[in-house]
Amino acid sequence: MQTDLRQEARRQAEICNACRYCEGYCSVFPALHQERFFTDGNLTQLANLCHNCRGCYYACQYTAPHEFDLNLPMALAEVRQDSWESFAWPHPLAQIFQKNGVMIAVATVLGFAVLFLAMRTLGSAGGEGFYAVLSHNAMVAIFLPAFLFPLLSITISLRRYWEGTAGKRITLAHIVGAFGSAANMKNLAGGHGDGCNFEDEDKFSNARRLAHQAVMYGFLLCFAATSAGTILHYAFNMPAPYPLWSFPKLLGVPGGILMVLGTVELARLKLKADRNLGASSAWGGEMGFVLLLFLVALSGLLLYWLGGTQLMPLMLAIHLGSVLSFFLLTPYTKMAHGFYRLAALIRDEQRKAALE
Template structure:
């Protein structure tokens, strides 16, 4: 992580600590105000707690042309980006994707789709998709592509956890972090009015809603795949499934929500203020959104193409998009969800530890008072 960026973040954090005007905006400021000096791990933790809602920038009286030149959303965005790249494994892949994400995403989808097109010549058998490509071939391709990114993410998150000084996790830390992530609490603004991401004078919940659509749409699609796997292996009910089956209900609804959410995110990205983000990785952000959009939209088109001559070609494109998404997950912005969840867990830990210290100090004070009486 750049020494210059860390020093600049420390300078701005110390000024924010003196002002405290933005204390109620999100988790960053309470976490910041618990510290007096900021180690490298503290700065990394603050960067990953930030959701870049930009409310603090528009509320700040010390932004340019003031000599303090505060731009906390941008400096934290740059540090957050470098923390993902530093902890990515293999390390160089993170930087490559975030600098050239759209090109890499398109090349990966096309390249993998061509491999699947070639794999059509392997023996198949079955109905629906399995008439084009056998179940065993799909498993042989996707299982390593699913496991390897998980290993890569685990290595990166382990390094991040050490950097921020994480300790043993308790169930309460996880539940608090998941509760915050599920509600996108840090995108609701200090008073629940939302972000002024698009316009400094107007608050909106649009960014929060679109993030929730992407997250829940993806989770529904994942649940669809999981339920299909259970039906196949546990109940000996292989695909294809009817529209009213659990895999189809979850998959179609999740695909629609995810497609609309990613389209909305692309549109919203064009309306943001580049100077409040890390402009170096704009291609990577659009590349990540494009991957998710392709996964969801080709999945819906594949369902509509069932029983038509388009089934074969749509299956190849969809499998190419899905496999490219999995392979690039540790290096795309998809990783930010894992790091942000880790940051929220660490924040819950620190708050819990502070409550214990405060409670102990209060108990000692009450005991001392009772003894004096």
């Protein structure tokens, strides 16, 4: 971990601890004000608890040109980004993606799409619908390892995070509290409930909160659709394709639409917001992830609408390429932040429980 980033974050946290003006803004400040000294583990926990809403920066009287030159959102964003790279497994891949996120995402999607098209030229798989392009067994052989690898990688990373932040034994109450905060994006609502200042210092807005919710719930619906299709295939011997009034479609289509709308809005807000209040070196990686998630959702919807046309093999290749890229890159993209943030929320529930 980079010592200079933590030294600067420690300096700013100590000033914030003395001021306490922002105590009700989000979960960061009650946790920050409880500490007298800030260890690397404390700072890592605070950084991952921060949602970068930036309300504290615009309310702060000690920002530049004041001699204290506080920019807590940026300081915590840089520590947060460094912690993801430090805890990631394998470690070198995280650094590479954060520096070249958009390029790597595009190259990976195109590479896998070309590979799937090349497999198509070898001849029909002999099935129906999508399976006429690529057999079910081939899809399982390709995507099962691609699904299991990020789970293993993230599990190792979270274990490192938990040890690094001195996490304690987790109880059901900790999990329920953390999931409650994550479900309604409590920390993106601001201390007053009117939202945050992410895109405009003079305006409170819930736009970023709603966009995150659209992406999160859209992704969960799509995951549920995939799970429903798996159950239908193996438990009821009902292989794809499925009609509109089936669980995979009733869950997947709304989920895809929510993901498209959410990622478009996140990209718009990210382009509008001040880059100097975040980890500027990770901007490309974060935008690359948003665009990759957008492509996964959009290609899935187009594949459904064009499934009966001659464009189906091409759309299937693009969709499978984007999904495979998404899975393999998950531990090194912004997708990993959801797991770290949930871990930070659980750790914060432990902190609050210790005060009772």
